[in-house]
Every structure is written in structure tokens, then in C-alpha cells.
Amino acid sequence: MAAKSFDLIVIGSGPGGYVAAIRAAQLGLNTAVVEREHLGGICLNWGCIPTKAMLRSSEVFHLMERAKEFGLKAEKIDYDLDAVVKRSRDVAGQLSGGVKHLLKKNKVTVIMGEGTIPAKGKVSVKTDKGTEELTAKNIILATGARARELPGLEADGDLVWTYKHALKPARMPKKLLVIGSGAIGIEFASFYNTLGADTTVVEVMDRVLPVEDAEISAFAKKQFLKQGMTIMEKAMVKQLDRGKGKVTAHIETGGKVEEHEFDTVISAVGIVGNVEGLGLEALGVKIDRTHVVTDEYCRTGVDGIWAIGDIAGAPWLAHKASHEGVMVAEMIAGGHPHPVKPESIAGCTYCHPQVASVGYTEAKAKELGYDVKVGRFPFIGNGKAIALGEQEGMIKTVFDAKTGELLGAHMVGAEVTELIQGYVVGRQLETTEEDLMNTVFPHPTLSEMMHESVLDAYDRVIHM
Structure with missing residues (x-):
């Protein structure tokens, strides 16, 4: 079977990939998207969007508990965790369907399967029905990233969770340990703490939300403590002993290791780029600590291969990925867009x-x-x-x-x-x-x- 030919192939359909594909199609390029799992990527399905839906539920719950302050009456306030999760999954589903519609409307070809790049200008996709061969002068890598797992702290979905387990919890944690206080860690800590989990956050750096301005971090920490969280800074989880329904965490602070017991642990210690299995090394694409090395225009240094979003390094934000996608699509179509400057990109964390x-x-x-x-x-x-x-x-x-x-x-x-x-x-x-x-x-x-x-x-x- 002859290979299908396109002007551009985008591997990955997250907020970088699908936006790049739509902009390219608007500019008249015959475009295909290869996606192995969910249209909309992690952001829509397992990240930005469903977490905001869950945080909104906890925010409303918090306001209901404060009803008296506003001259309102609300008695026997409670929540149904399964219903909270269902709402969040429905929101994600609605948006993922929206992406499918947008790609179709813009006449972008969507191929569901796992893509590899056997040679420059070629993409091979393993689908349910077999292998499809595609060719294009330009290929955009938008394969995103996944949760970093530290040795000994790996998730098991039962006692130790990643963000995915935390978005579809099988039960409500009573005593929760969150490892890492970046945006993901602190958002989950905020959600579960508001719903009544006794929450401890461990951060290896000298303050929570370490990328923020020091005064902002200090102010936020004060609020978290007021809400009943335990915050441990300059602290490290050395090991987790998993027992029946409980985890003993060995936490080191100030040179001393202490044991603390929890029933649930959420690990949020950063991300690693999805660079494996694409054939990048053989093509000569440079990879540094699981991220593809690019210039300010997302060029990899290998002719016709570009990388955008999380796979191309920090800041790991959906809106950065989308902007890079538009910029690259415009460059491929012969335009002269401005590069995306990391310091002009806002960071938002939806904790309370x-x-x-x-x-x-x-x-x-x-x-x-x-x-x-x-x-x-x-x-x-x-x-x-x-x-x-x-x-x-x-x-x-x-x-x-x-x-x-x-x-x-x-x-x-x-x-x-x-x-x-x-x-x-x-x-x-x-x-x-x-x-x-x-x-x-x-x-x-x-x-x-x-x-x-x-x-x-x-x-x-x-x-x-």
C-alpha cells in the first residue's frame, strides 16, 4: 500500500499538537494528527481541565460550610466523591469531544495509533488495523510528558497514587501525604484537604510553590497551615513501607529521619518527556534529561522535525504548548512569527x-x-x-x-x-x-x- 502523503504530520493531540494542526490547516497545509490515546492529550483528559472541575466542587463545598457568614443556612453539608469525580470526567469528555469536532471541521486527518519516525519525512503508525505509512516534509513532535516516578516511591494505584489515580479516587483519603508542592501537588493537597483529609505536604526545596516569588509562597503557606495542612519544607521522603491499608513514610528533615503513617500517598515530583520509542536518537535529534533540545523557534536541528510543548522543556504549561504550535505552523507555512518568550508566560495554580x-x-x-x-x-x-x-x-x-x-x-x-x-x-x-x-x-x-x-x-x- 502506498504511503499517504501530507504537508505536515503532528504526533500528539494535546494543547500543543491539536492547536498546531488546526492552525496549519487554516493556513492551507494538508495536515494529519497521530494520537495513541485521547484527543486533547493529558491537559483535557487527565490534567488542567478535570482538576479544575474537581477544585470547583471543593470550592463550592468550602463556601457551603461558610454559609452562615453570608447570612445563609445550609445544614448537614456533605459531598458524594463519586459524583464529584463523575462531573469532572464529564467535563473532560465534553472537551475531548470538542477537539474531535474542531479537527474534523478544519479537515485535519486523525489517525489513532502509536507513531514512530523510521526516517526523515516518514511516520509509521501502529493502529488497531495494522500499520499505516505516512510521509510529510514537516513533522511536529507534541508527545507531551508523564509523571516522574522516583525509585521506591512508585505508584501502585492502591496506597500510592499519581495524578491519574488522584483524579479517579477509589476512596477518600483520611490521612494523605503529598510529595511535591509544585502546581500539581498543591492543587491535589488543596482539593483533598478541603474535603476533610488530614493532609501533609513534603517539599524538598526550602519553600512550597518554589517557582513563585518568596513572599507569595510564604503568604500561601500561611493560608495552607490555617486550613489545617501540615507543611514540611527542606524535607525528603526516603522510603515508603507499604502495609495493609497503610504506608509508613520515612521523611528526612534537618538530617533526622522520622516515620509517619498515612493511608494514601500522592506523588507529584515533576514530569519526564515522552521521548522513547519514536526513533529520535537514530534521526540525530538531541535529547537532554528526557526533553528534546530546540532553539527558540522549536527547531530540533534536524531538518523538518520540530518539537513543542512539554517534550521541548519548561515551562510545562498548556498555553505555552498551544502558542508554540501556532508559531511552528506559521513558520512551516512561510510566515515570520515572533518566538514565544518563557518569561512572558503566566503560571496559574488553582489551589485555595x-x-x-x-x-x-x-x-x-x-x-x-x-x-x-x-x-x-x-x-x-x-x-x-x-x-x-x-x-x-x-x-x-x-x-x-x-x-x-x-x-x-x-x-x-x-x-x-x-x-x-x-x-x-x-x-x-x-x-x-x-x-x-x-x-x-x-x-x-x-x-x-x-x-x-x-x-x-x-x-x-x-x-x-
Whole structure:
């Protein structure tokens, strides 16, 4: 059978792959997507989307418990974990179906199966019906990543869970250990803690949410402790002894190892790129610590082979993958797009309170040699936050004292994952402090705190 020929083949249909395919099709390229598991990838099926659905359930539950504060009555408040999970799976299913529809609408050929690249310009796909041979001048690797498993701490789905088990729990944990306090770890800790699990978080670095600004991490930690979590920093899980219905964790802090007992462990210690089995080494594609090495335009250095999203390294964010997908599709079609700059990509964590940031932390800006002006504004000074009953939070802005450039913005509190985009747009438009100060923010909104934080950096704050 003759090989089917395309202008572009995308391997992987996550937020990088399917977006790249749609943009390429819009630009007139005959495009195919090869997907071995679920359209929409991890993000839609096992990551960003279902976790947000579950976190929304825990947020509503938390608000129901606070009913009295709002002059409302809600008695015998409870939850049905199976129903919470079902809702989250239904949301994921709806969106995965949406991706299928979008690919079809844009006339992208979808081939379900496992792809390998036997030679430049060739993709071989193992499907249910046998092997399909495809050819294309350009191939985009968008195969994503999976959970990193540390030796001795491997998941078994019973006592020790990965994010996948945590999204479809067979039971509600009573005493939970979460290893790792990045976005994934802290979101699960937040979800299960809110529903009543006695939750301990172990972080090897010196603070939780270690990629965030130190002040934001400290503020968030204070809130987590208030919510009854146990936080262990500069700590390491050395081994897990699995017994019947319980796990004994050997946790080292300050040179001492102590034993703690849990009934459930969630491991969230980072990710590894899905680089195996594609034939990349034979093609000469460089791989560094499970990630494909690329330039700023996602070129691998091997003609006609590109890599986007998680497989191409940090930051491991869906929106970075999508933007890279669009950029590469435009380059293949002969365009001249701007490269995606990692420091202009916002990070959002949907724990309670939410955390969001873009650009440099204060420490990073100083390390890079900037003379900085820093502004802060607390939620307690904002009318809308008080009316919402959400007065715990802060917004911090970091400016270059010489030019007024917004170097970074860091937030913790209600709805900050939505607010951050204001600063992202500002940075994209190369806004200065003057532009932000002269912008009229509507009242009463949480966004006014963004204005006040800028004013504070220049000693002009009004409501503090």
C-alpha cells in the first residue's frame, strides 16, 4: 500500500499538537494528527481541565460550610466523591469531544495509533488495523510528558497514587501525604484537604510553590497551615513501607529521619518527556534529561522535525504548548512569527487561595542586575474582596526603577488566575508604570488592586 502523503504530520493531540494542526490547516497545509490515546492529550483528559472541575466542587463545598457568614443556612453539608469525580470526567469528555469536532471541521486527518519516525519525512503508525505509512516534509513532535516516578516511591494505584489515580479516587483519603508542592501537588493537597483529609505536604526545596516569588509562597503557606495542612519544607521522603491499608513514610528533615503513617500517598515530583520509542536518537535529534533540545523557534536541528510543548522543556504549561504550535505552523507555512518568550508566560495554580504570576520574581530581577521598585497591595484594602468574603490575599508588582518596565507580577488570593492576564497584556504591549497608573480600573472590582499595587511601587498608593 502506498504511503499517504501530507504537508505536515503532528504526533500528539494535546494543547500543543491539536492547536498546531488546526492552525496549519487554516493556513492551507494538508495536515494529519497521530494520537495513541485521547484527543486533547493529558491537559483535557487527565490534567488542567478535570482538576479544575474537581477544585470547583471543593470550592463550592468550602463556601457551603461558610454559609452562615453570608447570612445563609445550609445544614448537614456533605459531598458524594463519586459524583464529584463523575462531573469532572464529564467535563473532560465534553472537551475531548470538542477537539474531535474542531479537527474534523478544519479537515485535519486523525489517525489513532502509536507513531514512530523510521526516517526523515516518514511516520509509521501502529493502529488497531495494522500499520499505516505516512510521509510529510514537516513533522511536529507534541508527545507531551508523564509523571516522574522516583525509585521506591512508585505508584501502585492502591496506597500510592499519581495524578491519574488522584483524579479517579477509589476512596477518600483520611490521612494523605503529598510529595511535591509544585502546581500539581498543591492543587491535589488543596482539593483533598478541603474535603476533610488530614493532609501533609513534603517539599524538598526550602519553600512550597518554589517557582513563585518568596513572599507569595510564604503568604500561601500561611493560608495552607490555617486550613489545617501540615507543611514540611527542606524535607525528603526516603522510603515508603507499604502495609495493609497503610504506608509508613520515612521523611528526612534537618538530617533526622522520622516515620509517619498515612493511608494514601500522592506523588507529584515533576514530569519526564515522552521521548522513547519514536526513533529520535537514530534521526540525530538531541535529547537532554528526557526533553528534546530546540532553539527558540522549536527547531530540533534536524531538518523538518520540530518539537513543542512539554517534550521541548519548561515551562510545562498548556498555553505555552498551544502558542508554540501556532508559531511552528506559521513558520512551516512561510510566515515570520515572533518566538514565544518563557518569561512572558503566566503560571496559574488553582489551589485555595489561587496563585498566579508572570515575569521575574523580585529575587530573580535583582539577580539579573535590575534596580527594582516593588509595590504591594493586600486584598483587605479592596471593597470587592471584602464584599466577596475573600480578604486574604496580595498583589505584588516589580518594576525596573530606571525605565518603569513591568518586570514581574505575583498574586495570591481569590480569582488571581483571571486577574494575571491584565499584567500579561501590559508586558506584551511593553507598558510602563505610567501607562498602568493612568489606566482607569472599574470599581468595585478585584482588578483595582492591580492599580494600587503599581501606585504603591511609586509611593502613590491611595487605599493603604
